[in-house]
Amino acid sequence: MMSPASPDFARAADQLRQEELGRLSRAIVPTVESLRLLHGPELRGLIVSMLERSGYEVQTAPDAGNLVTTKDGKKYLVAIAPTNNSASIPVRDVMRLHSAVIEANAAEGFFVTTRGFTRDAEAYAATAPLKLMDGRKLVISIKRSMEGITMPDTYRAMCRQCGDTVSHRLDLAEACKCSNGHVVAPTIAKATLTGQRQEGGSLGSTYTEPRPYSRREVRAHNAKYESKKRKTKSKKRTTEASIDADPEFDADTSR
Ligand SMILES: [Zn+2]
Structure with a gap:
Protein backbone atom coordinates (compact mmCIF):
# COMPACT_ATOMS: atom_id res chain seq x y z
CA MET A 1 0.00 0.00 0.00
CA MET A 2 3.02 2.25 0.53
CA SER A 3 4.13 1.98 -3.08
CA PRO A 4 2.48 4.15 -5.73
CA ALA A 5 0.08 1.36 -6.64
CA SER A 6 -2.82 1.88 -8.98
CA PRO A 7 -6.08 1.81 -6.97
CA ASP A 8 -7.63 -0.45 -9.58
CA PHE A 9 -4.88 -3.01 -9.33
CA ALA A 10 -4.96 -2.78 -5.55
CA ARG A 11 -8.67 -3.55 -5.48
CA ALA A 12 -8.30 -6.42 -7.92
CA ALA A 13 -5.34 -7.71 -5.92
CA ASP A 14 -7.39 -7.68 -2.70
CA GLN A 15 -10.22 -9.48 -4.45
CA LEU A 16 -7.89 -12.13 -5.80
CA ARG A 17 -6.47 -12.59 -2.30
CA GLN A 18 -9.98 -13.18 -0.90
CA GLU A 19 -10.77 -15.68 -3.66
CA GLU A 20 -7.56 -17.59 -3.09
CA LEU A 21 -8.05 -17.55 0.66
CA GLY A 22 -11.53 -19.03 0.18
CA ARG A 23 -10.25 -21.68 -2.21
CA LEU A 24 -7.46 -22.73 0.15
CA SER A 25 -9.62 -22.72 3.28
CA ARG A 26 -12.13 -25.09 1.68
CA ALA A 27 -9.30 -27.59 1.30
CA ILE A 28 -8.13 -27.74 4.88
CA VAL A 29 -9.51 -29.43 7.97
CA PRO A 30 -10.45 -26.87 10.64
CA THR A 31 -9.64 -27.20 14.34
CA ILE A 149 -9.01 -33.35 -1.37
CA THR A 150 -5.43 -32.17 -1.22
CA MET A 151 -4.29 -28.83 0.02
CA PRO A 152 -2.91 -26.80 -2.91
CA ASP A 153 0.78 -25.85 -2.64
CA THR A 154 0.47 -22.61 -4.50
CA TYR A 155 -1.85 -19.65 -4.78
CA ARG A 156 -2.06 -16.63 -7.03
CA ALA A 157 -1.33 -13.06 -6.09
CA MET A 158 -1.55 -9.91 -8.16
CA CYS A 159 1.12 -7.25 -8.54
CA ARG A 160 -0.39 -4.09 -7.15
CA GLN A 161 1.61 -1.95 -9.57
CA CYS A 162 0.91 -3.54 -12.94
CA GLY A 163 -1.80 -6.16 -12.32
CA ASP A 164 0.37 -9.09 -13.38
CA THR A 165 -0.44 -12.35 -11.61
CA VAL A 166 2.26 -14.35 -9.88
CA SER A 167 2.21 -17.72 -8.16
CA HIS A 168 3.34 -17.99 -4.55
CA ARG A 169 4.26 -21.16 -2.74
CA LEU A 170 2.34 -21.68 0.48
CA ASP A 171 5.31 -23.19 2.30
CA LEU A 172 7.64 -20.38 1.34
CA ALA A 173 6.97 -16.91 2.76
CA GLU A 174 9.17 -15.25 0.16
CA ALA A 175 8.48 -12.34 -2.15
CA CYS A 176 8.82 -12.89 -5.88
CA LYS A 177 8.89 -10.64 -8.93
CA CYS A 178 6.20 -10.12 -11.52
CA SER A 179 7.03 -10.20 -15.23
CA ASN A 180 7.70 -6.45 -15.07
CA GLY A 181 10.19 -6.81 -12.24
CA HIS A 182 8.00 -5.45 -9.41
CA VAL A 183 8.27 -7.12 -6.02
CA VAL A 184 5.12 -9.01 -4.98
CA ALA A 185 5.02 -10.05 -1.33
CA PRO A 186 3.21 -13.24 -0.28
CA THR A 187 -0.40 -12.34 0.51
CA ILE A 188 -1.44 -15.44 2.45
CA ALA A 189 0.24 -16.73 5.59
CA LYS A 190 -0.21 -20.46 6.02
CA ALA A 191 -1.03 -19.91 9.71
CA THR A 192 -4.15 -18.00 8.70
CA LEU A 193 -5.44 -21.16 7.14
CA THR A 194 -4.80 -23.47 10.04
CA GLY A 195 -6.63 -21.09 12.36
CA GLN A 196 -9.18 -20.96 9.61
CA ARG A 197 -12.10 -18.62 9.36
CA GLN A 198 -14.57 -18.70 6.50
CA GLU A 199 -14.67 -15.87 4.02
CA GLY A 200 -17.10 -13.14 4.91
CA GLY A 201 -16.42 -13.66 8.60
CA SER A 202 -16.25 -10.36 10.41
CA LEU A 203 -14.89 -10.54 13.89
CA GLY A 204 -14.36 -6.81 14.13
CA SER A 205 -11.10 -4.94 13.67
CA THR A 206 -10.28 -4.85 17.36
CA TYR A 207 -10.74 -8.56 17.83
CA THR A 208 -7.53 -10.52 18.34
CA GLU A 209 -7.81 -14.10 17.34
CA PRO A 210 -6.48 -16.56 19.91
CA ARG A 211 -3.59 -18.72 18.82
ZN1 LIG B 1 4.20 -5.71 -11.67
Missing part, protein backbone atom coordinates in the same frame (compact mmCIF):
# COMPACT_ATOMS: atom_id res chain seq x y z
CA VAL A 32 -12.32 -27.30 17.04
CA GLU A 33 -11.03 -23.94 18.19
CA SER A 34 -11.41 -22.36 14.77
CA LEU A 35 -14.90 -23.84 14.38
CA ARG A 36 -15.93 -22.06 17.56
CA LEU A 37 -14.96 -18.74 16.01
CA LEU A 38 -17.41 -19.17 13.18
CA HIS A 39 -20.68 -17.31 12.99
CA GLY A 40 -23.93 -19.24 12.58
CA PRO A 41 -24.26 -18.98 8.78
CA GLU A 42 -20.58 -19.88 8.29
CA LEU A 43 -20.84 -22.96 10.48
CA ARG A 44 -24.03 -23.96 8.72
CA GLY A 45 -22.36 -23.53 5.33
CA LEU A 46 -19.46 -25.67 6.44
CA ILE A 47 -21.78 -28.41 7.71
CA VAL A 48 -23.77 -28.32 4.47
CA SER A 49 -20.58 -28.76 2.40
CA MET A 50 -19.50 -31.62 4.64
CA LEU A 51 -22.87 -33.37 4.26
CA GLU A 52 -22.84 -32.90 0.50
CA ARG A 53 -19.33 -34.33 0.24
CA SER A 54 -20.54 -37.29 2.32
CA GLY A 55 -23.35 -38.04 -0.11
CA TYR A 56 -26.27 -36.27 1.55
CA GLU A 57 -28.60 -34.13 -0.47
CA VAL A 58 -29.45 -31.00 1.48
CA GLN A 59 -32.91 -29.70 0.79
CA THR A 60 -33.41 -26.85 3.20
CA ALA A 61 -33.18 -23.16 2.51
CA PRO A 62 -30.12 -21.56 4.13
CA ASP A 63 -32.21 -19.72 6.72
CA ALA A 64 -34.57 -22.53 7.73
CA GLY A 65 -34.41 -24.27 11.11
CA ASN A 66 -33.22 -27.87 11.03
CA LEU A 67 -31.50 -28.99 7.86
CA VAL A 68 -33.51 -31.58 5.95
CA THR A 69 -31.29 -33.99 4.08
CA THR A 70 -31.71 -37.26 2.23
CA LYS A 71 -29.36 -40.12 1.55
CA ASP A 72 -30.18 -43.48 -0.04
CA GLY A 73 -33.87 -42.60 0.01
CA LYS A 74 -33.95 -41.87 3.73
CA LYS A 75 -34.59 -38.54 5.35
CA TYR A 76 -32.34 -37.11 8.06
CA LEU A 77 -32.76 -33.95 10.09
CA VAL A 78 -29.76 -31.96 11.23
CA ALA A 79 -30.02 -29.53 14.14
CA ILE A 80 -27.20 -27.06 14.56
CA ALA A 81 -26.68 -25.43 17.96
CA PRO A 82 -26.43 -21.62 18.02
CA THR A 83 -22.79 -20.58 17.88
CA ASN A 84 -23.14 -17.84 20.51
CA ASN A 85 -24.07 -20.31 23.22
CA SER A 86 -21.07 -21.87 24.90
CA ALA A 87 -23.00 -24.11 27.31
CA SER A 88 -23.41 -27.86 26.82
CA ILE A 89 -26.54 -28.85 24.93
CA PRO A 90 -29.27 -29.81 27.43
CA VAL A 91 -31.51 -32.84 27.08
CA ARG A 92 -34.59 -30.75 26.22
CA ASP A 93 -32.96 -29.58 22.94
CA VAL A 94 -32.16 -33.16 22.03
CA MET A 95 -35.74 -34.22 22.85
CA ARG A 96 -37.03 -31.46 20.60
CA LEU A 97 -35.00 -32.84 17.70
CA HIS A 98 -36.41 -36.31 18.43
CA SER A 99 -39.95 -34.90 18.12
CA ALA A 100 -39.03 -33.18 14.86
CA VAL A 101 -37.63 -36.47 13.50
CA ILE A 102 -40.89 -38.23 14.35
CA GLU A 103 -43.06 -35.49 12.83
CA ALA A 104 -40.99 -35.34 9.63
CA ASN A 105 -41.05 -39.14 9.17
CA ALA A 106 -37.27 -38.98 9.15
CA ALA A 107 -34.98 -41.95 9.80
CA GLU A 108 -32.63 -40.20 12.16
CA GLY A 109 -31.57 -36.86 13.55
CA PHE A 110 -28.09 -35.38 13.95
CA PHE A 111 -27.41 -32.74 16.55
CA VAL A 112 -24.29 -30.73 15.81
CA THR A 113 -22.52 -28.37 18.17
CA THR A 114 -18.96 -27.05 18.33
CA ARG A 115 -19.23 -27.53 22.13
CA GLY A 116 -20.56 -30.55 24.01
CA PHE A 117 -23.65 -32.22 25.43
CA THR A 118 -24.82 -32.83 28.96
CA ARG A 119 -24.77 -36.41 30.23
CA ASP A 120 -28.57 -36.42 30.28
CA ALA A 121 -28.60 -35.44 26.62
CA GLU A 122 -26.10 -38.19 25.79
CA ALA A 123 -28.08 -40.77 27.74
CA TYR A 124 -31.29 -39.77 25.96
CA ALA A 125 -29.73 -39.85 22.49
CA ALA A 126 -28.25 -43.29 23.12
CA THR A 127 -31.74 -44.77 23.17
CA ALA A 128 -33.30 -42.60 20.45
CA PRO A 129 -32.78 -42.34 16.66
CA LEU A 130 -30.33 -39.52 17.27
CA LYS A 131 -26.61 -39.00 16.79
CA LEU A 132 -24.80 -36.33 18.73
CA MET A 133 -21.85 -34.58 17.16
CA ASP A 134 -19.66 -32.40 19.36
CA GLY A 135 -16.79 -30.20 18.20
CA ARG A 136 -14.31 -33.05 18.15
CA LYS A 137 -16.56 -35.41 16.21
CA LEU A 138 -17.43 -32.62 13.81
CA VAL A 139 -13.76 -32.10 12.99
CA ILE A 140 -13.35 -35.85 12.44
CA SER A 141 -16.38 -35.92 10.14
CA ILE A 142 -15.16 -32.92 8.18
CA LYS A 143 -11.76 -34.55 7.85
CA ARG A 144 -13.30 -37.79 6.66
CA SER A 145 -15.44 -35.95 4.11
CA MET A 146 -12.32 -34.24 2.79
CA GLU A 147 -10.43 -37.42 1.99
CA GLY A 148 -9.07 -37.12 -1.50
CA PRO A 212 -4.94 -21.75 16.97
CA TYR A 213 -4.06 -25.10 18.48
CA SER A 214 -1.72 -27.26 16.49
CA ARG A 215 -2.75 -30.70 15.29
CA ARG A 216 -0.42 -32.19 17.87
CA GLU A 217 -1.97 -30.25 20.72
CA VAL A 218 -5.44 -31.24 19.60
CA ARG A 219 -4.39 -34.88 19.41
CA ALA A 220 -2.79 -34.70 22.85
CA HIS A 221 -5.90 -33.10 24.21
CA ASN A 222 -8.15 -35.69 22.62
CA ALA A 223 -6.06 -38.54 24.00
CA LYS A 224 -6.28 -37.02 27.45
CA TYR A 225 -10.00 -36.52 27.04
CA GLU A 226 -10.54 -40.09 25.92
CA SER A 227 -8.59 -41.58 28.80
CA LYS A 228 -10.40 -39.32 31.23
CA LYS A 229 -13.69 -40.40 29.72
CA ARG A 230 -12.76 -44.07 30.15
CA LYS A 231 -11.69 -43.51 33.73
CA THR A 232 -14.84 -41.58 34.51
CA LYS A 233 -16.93 -44.30 32.97
CA SER A 234 -15.33 -47.04 35.01
CA LYS A 235 -15.53 -45.05 38.18
CA LYS A 236 -19.15 -44.34 37.34
CA ARG A 237 -20.42 -41.12 38.87
CA THR A 238 -17.72 -38.53 39.22
CA THR A 239 -18.21 -34.92 38.39
CA GLU A 240 -20.12 -34.11 35.27
CA ALA A 241 -17.75 -31.36 34.21
CA SER A 242 -14.80 -33.67 33.80
CA ILE A 243 -16.49 -35.79 31.19
CA ASP A 244 -17.97 -32.90 29.26
CA ALA A 245 -14.78 -31.16 28.37
CA ASP A 246 -11.29 -30.28 29.32
CA PRO A 247 -11.02 -26.75 30.71
CA GLU A 248 -8.00 -26.17 28.54
CA PHE A 249 -10.22 -26.26 25.50
CA ASP A 250 -13.54 -25.41 26.97
CA ALA A 251 -13.95 -22.89 29.72
CA ASP A 252 -17.69 -23.36 29.90
CA THR A 253 -18.20 -26.66 31.64
CA SER A 254 -20.21 -25.07 34.41
CA ARG A 255 -23.90 -25.03 33.74
Whole structure:
Protein backbone atom coordinates (compact mmCIF):
# COMPACT_ATOMS: atom_id res chain seq x y z
CA MET A 1 0.00 0.00 0.00
CA MET A 2 3.02 2.25 0.53
CA SER A 3 4.13 1.98 -3.08
CA PRO A 4 2.48 4.15 -5.73
CA ALA A 5 0.08 1.36 -6.64
CA SER A 6 -2.82 1.88 -8.98
CA PRO A 7 -6.08 1.81 -6.97
CA ASP A 8 -7.63 -0.45 -9.58
CA PHE A 9 -4.88 -3.01 -9.33
CA ALA A 10 -4.96 -2.78 -5.55
CA ARG A 11 -8.67 -3.55 -5.48
CA ALA A 12 -8.30 -6.42 -7.92
CA ALA A 13 -5.34 -7.71 -5.92
CA ASP A 14 -7.39 -7.68 -2.70
CA GLN A 15 -10.22 -9.48 -4.45
CA LEU A 16 -7.89 -12.13 -5.80
CA ARG A 17 -6.47 -12.59 -2.30
CA GLN A 18 -9.98 -13.18 -0.90
CA GLU A 19 -10.77 -15.68 -3.66
CA GLU A 20 -7.56 -17.59 -3.09
CA LEU A 21 -8.05 -17.55 0.66
CA GLY A 22 -11.53 -19.03 0.18
CA ARG A 23 -10.25 -21.68 -2.21
CA LEU A 24 -7.46 -22.73 0.15
CA SER A 25 -9.62 -22.72 3.28
CA ARG A 26 -12.13 -25.09 1.68
CA ALA A 27 -9.30 -27.59 1.30
CA ILE A 28 -8.13 -27.74 4.88
CA VAL A 29 -9.51 -29.43 7.97
CA PRO A 30 -10.45 -26.87 10.64
CA THR A 31 -9.64 -27.20 14.34
CA VAL A 32 -12.32 -27.30 17.04
CA GLU A 33 -11.03 -23.94 18.19
CA SER A 34 -11.41 -22.36 14.77
CA LEU A 35 -14.90 -23.84 14.38
CA ARG A 36 -15.93 -22.06 17.56
CA LEU A 37 -14.96 -18.74 16.01
CA LEU A 38 -17.41 -19.17 13.18
CA HIS A 39 -20.68 -17.31 12.99
CA GLY A 40 -23.93 -19.24 12.58
CA PRO A 41 -24.26 -18.98 8.78
CA GLU A 42 -20.58 -19.88 8.29
CA LEU A 43 -20.84 -22.96 10.48
CA ARG A 44 -24.03 -23.96 8.72
CA GLY A 45 -22.36 -23.53 5.33
CA LEU A 46 -19.46 -25.67 6.44
CA ILE A 47 -21.78 -28.41 7.71
CA VAL A 48 -23.77 -28.32 4.47
CA SER A 49 -20.58 -28.76 2.40
CA MET A 50 -19.50 -31.62 4.64
CA LEU A 51 -22.87 -33.37 4.26
CA GLU A 52 -22.84 -32.90 0.50
CA ARG A 53 -19.33 -34.33 0.24
CA SER A 54 -20.54 -37.29 2.32
CA GLY A 55 -23.35 -38.04 -0.11
CA TYR A 56 -26.27 -36.27 1.55
CA GLU A 57 -28.60 -34.13 -0.47
CA VAL A 58 -29.45 -31.00 1.48
CA GLN A 59 -32.91 -29.70 0.79
CA THR A 60 -33.41 -26.85 3.20
CA ALA A 61 -33.18 -23.16 2.51
CA PRO A 62 -30.12 -21.56 4.13
CA ASP A 63 -32.21 -19.72 6.72
CA ALA A 64 -34.57 -22.53 7.73
CA GLY A 65 -34.41 -24.27 11.11
CA ASN A 66 -33.22 -27.87 11.03
CA LEU A 67 -31.50 -28.99 7.86
CA VAL A 68 -33.51 -31.58 5.95
CA THR A 69 -31.29 -33.99 4.08
CA THR A 70 -31.71 -37.26 2.23
CA LYS A 71 -29.36 -40.12 1.55
CA ASP A 72 -30.18 -43.48 -0.04
CA GLY A 73 -33.87 -42.60 0.01
CA LYS A 74 -33.95 -41.87 3.73
CA LYS A 75 -34.59 -38.54 5.35
CA TYR A 76 -32.34 -37.11 8.06
CA LEU A 77 -32.76 -33.95 10.09
CA VAL A 78 -29.76 -31.96 11.23
CA ALA A 79 -30.02 -29.53 14.14
CA ILE A 80 -27.20 -27.06 14.56
CA ALA A 81 -26.68 -25.43 17.96
CA PRO A 82 -26.43 -21.62 18.02
CA THR A 83 -22.79 -20.58 17.88
CA ASN A 84 -23.14 -17.84 20.51
CA ASN A 85 -24.07 -20.31 23.22
CA SER A 86 -21.07 -21.87 24.90
CA ALA A 87 -23.00 -24.11 27.31
CA SER A 88 -23.41 -27.86 26.82
CA ILE A 89 -26.54 -28.85 24.93
CA PRO A 90 -29.27 -29.81 27.43
CA VAL A 91 -31.51 -32.84 27.08
CA ARG A 92 -34.59 -30.75 26.22
CA ASP A 93 -32.96 -29.58 22.94
CA VAL A 94 -32.16 -33.16 22.03
CA MET A 95 -35.74 -34.22 22.85
CA ARG A 96 -37.03 -31.46 20.60
CA LEU A 97 -35.00 -32.84 17.70
CA HIS A 98 -36.41 -36.31 18.43
CA SER A 99 -39.95 -34.90 18.12
CA ALA A 100 -39.03 -33.18 14.86
CA VAL A 101 -37.63 -36.47 13.50
CA ILE A 102 -40.89 -38.23 14.35
CA GLU A 103 -43.06 -35.49 12.83
CA ALA A 104 -40.99 -35.34 9.63
CA ASN A 105 -41.05 -39.14 9.17
CA ALA A 106 -37.27 -38.98 9.15
CA ALA A 107 -34.98 -41.95 9.80
CA GLU A 108 -32.63 -40.20 12.16
CA GLY A 109 -31.57 -36.86 13.55
CA PHE A 110 -28.09 -35.38 13.95
CA PHE A 111 -27.41 -32.74 16.55
CA VAL A 112 -24.29 -30.73 15.81
CA THR A 113 -22.52 -28.37 18.17
CA THR A 114 -18.96 -27.05 18.33
CA ARG A 115 -19.23 -27.53 22.13
CA GLY A 116 -20.56 -30.55 24.01
CA PHE A 117 -23.65 -32.22 25.43
CA THR A 118 -24.82 -32.83 28.96
CA ARG A 119 -24.77 -36.41 30.23
CA ASP A 120 -28.57 -36.42 30.28
CA ALA A 121 -28.60 -35.44 26.62
CA GLU A 122 -26.10 -38.19 25.79
CA ALA A 123 -28.08 -40.77 27.74
CA TYR A 124 -31.29 -39.77 25.96
CA ALA A 125 -29.73 -39.85 22.49
CA ALA A 126 -28.25 -43.29 23.12
CA THR A 127 -31.74 -44.77 23.17
CA ALA A 128 -33.30 -42.60 20.45
CA PRO A 129 -32.78 -42.34 16.66
CA LEU A 130 -30.33 -39.52 17.27
CA LYS A 131 -26.61 -39.00 16.79
CA LEU A 132 -24.80 -36.33 18.73
CA MET A 133 -21.85 -34.58 17.16
CA ASP A 134 -19.66 -32.40 19.36
CA GLY A 135 -16.79 -30.20 18.20
CA ARG A 136 -14.31 -33.05 18.15
CA LYS A 137 -16.56 -35.41 16.21
CA LEU A 138 -17.43 -32.62 13.81
CA VAL A 139 -13.76 -32.10 12.99
CA ILE A 140 -13.35 -35.85 12.44
CA SER A 141 -16.38 -35.92 10.14
CA ILE A 142 -15.16 -32.92 8.18
CA LYS A 143 -11.76 -34.55 7.85
CA ARG A 144 -13.30 -37.79 6.66
CA SER A 145 -15.44 -35.95 4.11
CA MET A 146 -12.32 -34.24 2.79
CA GLU A 147 -10.43 -37.42 1.99
CA GLY A 148 -9.07 -37.12 -1.50
CA ILE A 149 -9.01 -33.35 -1.37
CA THR A 150 -5.43 -32.17 -1.22
CA MET A 151 -4.29 -28.83 0.02
CA PRO A 152 -2.91 -26.80 -2.91
CA ASP A 153 0.78 -25.85 -2.64
CA THR A 154 0.47 -22.61 -4.50
CA TYR A 155 -1.85 -19.65 -4.78
CA ARG A 156 -2.06 -16.63 -7.03
CA ALA A 157 -1.33 -13.06 -6.09
CA MET A 158 -1.55 -9.91 -8.16
CA CYS A 159 1.12 -7.25 -8.54
CA ARG A 160 -0.39 -4.09 -7.15
CA GLN A 161 1.61 -1.95 -9.57
CA CYS A 162 0.91 -3.54 -12.94
CA GLY A 163 -1.80 -6.16 -12.32
CA ASP A 164 0.37 -9.09 -13.38
CA THR A 165 -0.44 -12.35 -11.61
CA VAL A 166 2.26 -14.35 -9.88
CA SER A 167 2.21 -17.72 -8.16
CA HIS A 168 3.34 -17.99 -4.55
CA ARG A 169 4.26 -21.16 -2.74
CA LEU A 170 2.34 -21.68 0.48
CA ASP A 171 5.31 -23.19 2.30
CA LEU A 172 7.64 -20.38 1.34
CA ALA A 173 6.97 -16.91 2.76
CA GLU A 174 9.17 -15.25 0.16
CA ALA A 175 8.48 -12.34 -2.15
CA CYS A 176 8.82 -12.89 -5.88
CA LYS A 177 8.89 -10.64 -8.93
CA CYS A 178 6.20 -10.12 -11.52
CA SER A 179 7.03 -10.20 -15.23
CA ASN A 180 7.70 -6.45 -15.07
CA GLY A 181 10.19 -6.81 -12.24
CA HIS A 182 8.00 -5.45 -9.41
CA VAL A 183 8.27 -7.12 -6.02
CA VAL A 184 5.12 -9.01 -4.98
CA ALA A 185 5.02 -10.05 -1.33
CA PRO A 186 3.21 -13.24 -0.28
CA THR A 187 -0.40 -12.34 0.51
CA ILE A 188 -1.44 -15.44 2.45
CA ALA A 189 0.24 -16.73 5.59
CA LYS A 190 -0.21 -20.46 6.02
CA ALA A 191 -1.03 -19.91 9.71
CA THR A 192 -4.15 -18.00 8.70
CA LEU A 193 -5.44 -21.16 7.14
CA THR A 194 -4.80 -23.47 10.04
CA GLY A 195 -6.63 -21.09 12.36
CA GLN A 196 -9.18 -20.96 9.61
CA ARG A 197 -12.10 -18.62 9.36
CA GLN A 198 -14.57 -18.70 6.50
CA GLU A 199 -14.67 -15.87 4.02
CA GLY A 200 -17.10 -13.14 4.91
CA GLY A 201 -16.42 -13.66 8.60
CA SER A 202 -16.25 -10.36 10.41
CA LEU A 203 -14.89 -10.54 13.89
CA GLY A 204 -14.36 -6.81 14.13
CA SER A 205 -11.10 -4.94 13.67
CA THR A 206 -10.28 -4.85 17.36
CA TYR A 207 -10.74 -8.56 17.83
CA THR A 208 -7.53 -10.52 18.34
CA GLU A 209 -7.81 -14.10 17.34
CA PRO A 210 -6.48 -16.56 19.91
CA ARG A 211 -3.59 -18.72 18.82
CA PRO A 212 -4.94 -21.75 16.97
CA TYR A 213 -4.06 -25.10 18.48
CA SER A 214 -1.72 -27.26 16.49
CA ARG A 215 -2.75 -30.70 15.29
CA ARG A 216 -0.42 -32.19 17.87
CA GLU A 217 -1.97 -30.25 20.72
CA VAL A 218 -5.44 -31.24 19.60
CA ARG A 219 -4.39 -34.88 19.41
CA ALA A 220 -2.79 -34.70 22.85
CA HIS A 221 -5.90 -33.10 24.21
CA ASN A 222 -8.15 -35.69 22.62
CA ALA A 223 -6.06 -38.54 24.00
CA LYS A 224 -6.28 -37.02 27.45
CA TYR A 225 -10.00 -36.52 27.04
CA GLU A 226 -10.54 -40.09 25.92
CA SER A 227 -8.59 -41.58 28.80
CA LYS A 228 -10.40 -39.32 31.23
CA LYS A 229 -13.69 -40.40 29.72
CA ARG A 230 -12.76 -44.07 30.15
CA LYS A 231 -11.69 -43.51 33.73
CA THR A 232 -14.84 -41.58 34.51
CA LYS A 233 -16.93 -44.30 32.97
CA SER A 234 -15.33 -47.04 35.01
CA LYS A 235 -15.53 -45.05 38.18
CA LYS A 236 -19.15 -44.34 37.34
CA ARG A 237 -20.42 -41.12 38.87
CA THR A 238 -17.72 -38.53 39.22
CA THR A 239 -18.21 -34.92 38.39
CA GLU A 240 -20.12 -34.11 35.27
CA ALA A 241 -17.75 -31.36 34.21
CA SER A 242 -14.80 -33.67 33.80
CA ILE A 243 -16.49 -35.79 31.19
CA ASP A 244 -17.97 -32.90 29.26
CA ALA A 245 -14.78 -31.16 28.37
CA ASP A 246 -11.29 -30.28 29.32
CA PRO A 247 -11.02 -26.75 30.71
CA GLU A 248 -8.00 -26.17 28.54
CA PHE A 249 -10.22 -26.26 25.50
CA ASP A 250 -13.54 -25.41 26.97
CA ALA A 251 -13.95 -22.89 29.72
CA ASP A 252 -17.69 -23.36 29.90
CA THR A 253 -18.20 -26.66 31.64
CA SER A 254 -20.21 -25.07 34.41
CA ARG A 255 -23.90 -25.03 33.74
ZN1 LIG B 1 4.20 -5.71 -11.67
